[in-house]
Amino acid sequence: MPATRTKRGIGILALALSSMLFSVFVADAHGYTTAPVSRQMYCADGTVTNCGEIQWEPQSVEGPKSFPKAGPRDGTICSGGLSRFSQLDDPRGGKWPTGAVTAGTATFTWRLTAMHATTSFRYFITKDGWTGTKPLTRADLEPQPFFTKNWNGRQPGSTVTDTVTVPSGKTGRHLILGVWDIADTGNAFYSCSDVRF
Template sequence: MHRTEPTSRTARRSPVRLLASLFAFALALPLAIVMTSANTAGAHGWITSPPSRQDHCATGRVTGCGGLQYEPQSVEAPKGSRLCSGGSGWTVLDDESKNWPVTQVSSSVTFQWRLTAAHRTSTWDYYVDGVLFKRFDQGNTQPPSNISHTLTGLPSGKHKILAVWNVADTVNAFYNCVDVQVGSGGDGGGGETPDPTRPAECSSAAWNPSTVYTGGQSATHRGHAWRAAWWTRGEEPGGTSGVWRDLGAC
């Protein structure tokens, strides 16, 4: 009588199939984690006008900012903070002993954001000296790379305005502090004084698309001086990437 042994053969194959399944899962898991991280950490941005504290660090007006000079867009921390750093590692932003420049403004101010990676947004919150002054609802939609909000009726005097960008689908937000003097009055020693002269960077070489520029390096292009905020090559000054800071006409 002929005997078949399907049971024993199946038993011998089962461990192989199990190992193959586990191996495929192990390969897929890191990819899933990376994709999830990319979706939740893709948003970055900061206020360029009036200059925020991290913008002053990026342009070199304020020194001793560490790596923030090259990453003004990366002040990210869990929602709910009232610190300029948001409680992140960029604690230099909370240092009130620094001579943060103060911008002279009127009672109506437009805050210009530069987003290097937009993300679905719930709200934009503006606090004046720690008190919520205005909230703009983005409706969980993705904002443009250059977005602005206008505050009206600001009280006169010197104020620290905290702007918080609340990303919709993460627990984090992005934090910016802007020091302003509303109306006439002293600026506490750090005020911005209009400079009628050309930027010193006008002596820089013309921008070259094949040249590598790192954060803090400058170039001239189309009659203006520009400073790179981080590593770049081939991104034209004045474009939408946000890597170049316009320092003014030459």
């Protein structure tokens, strides 16, 4: 009887320890856009409140890759399909802060807290007429990324800067979706940035 209790106690302790280690690993992972400023960055720096867990883990919006063929389902794209970050999918009545962008050359930046072998960084933009008053769907986005930087499995450093060409002809409010495709896992990281032309 005592041996059974000891084994059970050791098993519970091992489970608790592995859960703690997993939590630490998740909290240390992975990346988000800082330019243009992403929704998760606005939550992390306190510009936007009532964000839930994402305020402490802006880098953790990790979901299935192969977007737009696969990946997070419509309406959950900004959260990477993670219900614990669902505040990122909430349109907030179209009131997310916007950063100013113009057509032409721009610098986009990712802050990475854990580096991964990388397939690519890709950027999508919403179609004309998008108002930001409902959760993001694939139908809201132009079908192809307007910029892709291939990494061919290389591992980036803690900051990734891309010189991109922002599409011309856009006016008013839009959303830019950054997707960091990981080469050696089945996942990608998602980062939504509200912008105004």
